[in-house]
Amino acid sequence: EPEVTQTPSHQVTQMGQEVILRCVPISNHLYFYWYRQILGQKVEFLVSFYNNEISEKSEIFDDQFSVERPDGSNFTLKIRSTKLEDSAMYFCASREYGTPNSPLHFGNGTRLTVT
Amino acid sequence: ILNVEQSPQSLHVQEGDSTNFTCSFPSSNFYALHWYRWETAKSPEALFVMTLNGDEKKKGRISATLNTKEGYSYLYIKGSQPEDSATYLCDNAGNMLTFGGGTRLMVKP
Numbered sequence: 001e002p003e004v005t006q007t008p009s010h011q012v013t014q015m016g017q018e019v020i021l022r023c024v025p026i027s028n029h030l031y032f033y034w035y036r037q038i039l040g041q042k043v044e045f046l047v048s049f050y051n052n053e054i055s056e057k058s059e060i061f062d063d064q065f066s067v068e069r070p071d072g073s074n075f076t077l078k079i080r081s082t083k084l085e086d087s088a089m090y091f092c093a094s095r096e097y098g099t100p101n102s103p104l105h106f107g108n109g110t111r112l113t114v115t
Numbered sequence: 116i117l118n119v120e121q122s123p124q125s126l127h128v129q130e131g132d133s134t135n136f137t138c139s140f141p142s143s144n145f146y147a148l149h150w151y152r153w154e155t156a157k158s159p160e161a162l163f164v165m166t167l168n169g170d171e172k173k174k175g176r177i178s179a180t181l182n183t184k185e186g187y188s189y190l191y192i193k194g195s196q197p198e199d200s201a202t203y204l205c206d207n208a209g210n211m212l213t214f215g216g217g218t219r220l221m222v223k224p
Contacts, residue, residue, distance in 0.1 A: 037153070037155060037156075037202075039155065039156070040155065043153060043202055043204060043216075043217050089155075089156055091158065091159070093159075100146035100147040100166075101147050101164055101166060103149050103151070103161040103164060103206075104149070104151075104159070104161075104206065106158040106159050107158065108157075108158050109156070109157075109158060111156070
């Protein structure tokens with residue numbers, strides 16, 4: 001069964017550095033999402049992406065964040081200048097267009113640790 | 116941004132207690148209601164998809180009901196166990212959007 005894949009599984013970076021988290025959604029899906037979960041806290045929506053542009057974004061998704069679908073396959077989340085509070089599990093998800101019965105399909109997540 | 120709301124935001128129960136929480140959505144803009152279970156540091160697990168008013172779904176000790184006319188779904192857990200501790204999320208598919216904020220359940224042994 002097709003699945004969403006995320007790389008790397010764990011990323012350690014120093015505060016102020018740029019990171020790129022990568023996701024390969026399921027190939028026939030058209031809606032893409034990023035979420036994060038800070039350890040011990042609730043899930044937070046970051047951004048949704050459709051037709052090569054952002055559909056919705058949360059307050060968390062400020063100018064330090066950006067998303068891109070550079071090659072029709074990958075879907076990336078970039079944090080330009082990481083902060084300690086960006087440490088979290090980041091999950092990518094995708095959904096097939098036109099099928100409201102279809103659940104979101106999630107990757108296994110990238111654990112980002114900012115030191 | 117969020118047109119789905121969940122309550123309560125967090126819930127602490129003792130092992131063996133039964134519990135329930137709510138997902139509210141706009142009844143005028145409903146496609147399908149999804150419940151997910153999300154343990155910390157793991158991928159979310161799809162629990163139920165419900166589409167018709169009056170739908171009831173069950174999976175072990177967990178069950179869910181749907182009222183599309185009034186715009187809510189209830190998730191019930193019978194005899195909570197520590198392994199039920201997770202965030203439970205609902206999603207109104209078709210809105211190109213997001214989950215409700217989730218209900219974080221913590222079951223104490």
